[in-house]
Amino acid sequence: MTDKNTINISSTNDLKIQMSKEDLRENKPTRDEYLDKPKTPLIVVLDNVTNSYNIGAFIRLADAFAIEKVIICGAGALSISDKKMKKASRNEAKWVIVEYSDSTTASLQMLIDEGYTVHSVELCHESIDYSDVNYPEKTVLVLGNERKGVSEAALKLSHQHIHIPMFGMGNSLNVSTAGAIVLAECANQIRKR
Numbered sequence: 001m002t003d004k005n006t007i008n009i010s011s012t013n014d015l016k017i018q019m020s021k022e023d024l025r026e027n028k029p030t031r032d033e034y035l036d037k038p039k040t041p042l043i044v045v046l047d048n049v050t051n052s053y054n055i056g057a058f059i060r061l062a063d064a065f066a067i068e069k070v071i072i073c074g075a076g077a078l079s080i081s082d083k084k085m086k087k088a089s090r091n092e093a094k095w096v097i098v099e100y101s102d103s104t105t106a107s108l109q110m111l112i113d114e115g116y117t118v119h120s121v122e123l124c125h126e127s128i129d130y131s132d133v134n135y136p137e138k139t140v141l142v143l144g145n146e147r148k149g150v151s152e153a154a155l156k157l158s159h160q161h162i163h164i165p166m167f168g169m170g171n172s173l174n175v176s177t178a179g180a181i182v183l184a185e186c187a188n189q190i191r192k193r
Contacts, residue, residue, distance in 0.1 A: 034095060040187050041138045042067040043111060045118075047104045047154045048074035048145040049175055057176035058143075062096040065187040069097035073104040074145075108140070108157045116140045120158040121182050122150040123172070127161035135186045137193065143179045 029037060044058055044067065055072060062070045101107045108118055119133065120142040142158060144150030149172075155161060164173065164181055172178070 037066070039066050039068045040190050042135075042183075042187055042190055043069055043071060043116065043140045044179065044183065045071045045104065045107060045111075045140055045142045045154075046073060047142055047150050048148070049143065050074070051146055051175075054146065054174070054176045058179055059096050059098060061176075061180055061183050065183060067096075067183075067187060069099060071099045071101055071107050073101045073107055075102060104142075104151060104154045105157060108142070108154060111140050112157065114138075117160075118142060118158045119160050119162050119186075120144075120150045120155050121163065121178055122155060122161055123163040124155065124161040127163040129165055130162040130182045131185055133160065133162055133186075135189045137190060139186055139190065141179070141182060141186060143175050146175055 028034075042065070044062060046055060046058060049055055049058075049072070058070055099107075112118060116138045117136045118140045119135070121130070122142075122144060142150050142154050144154070150158075162182065164178055166172070173181075
């Protein structure tokens, strides 16, 4: 006699729980359709982020959330080899608009002039919890250098400073981890409008 809550193991052994690549692709657009598909009006600006794996992670995140583009600012980022970038981004760079700029402030000013609201992810005296923000339709998220954070010049151009509350002993997260947390919240808010 079996209990109604007992699972029949033999009948579930034939079913795969994990989805195959074919299953995952089933509801995706074709490559050409994706390139023409409108993107979420969200831009990530990397302010002197220099680690190729962090930059690659942001390119993957940009693809995952189908955002408008990633702007990589600073001389250090410009010296990263294409080989390292492709390895770190797992080739998602071909689906994401990636721009390079030697000036974070010039890039931010251009975006402000186009009507974007700039949010810098940095713990500041006046920063607020990222989850308490109502992100507007056209948003820029600025994330900073692995050691120094967002530059003072970029912070001065920002409309708002936001942070991720830290409840443990550490003061910060890896830049790509912090970016993933904030980007998910921001992209989901914008997409639900």
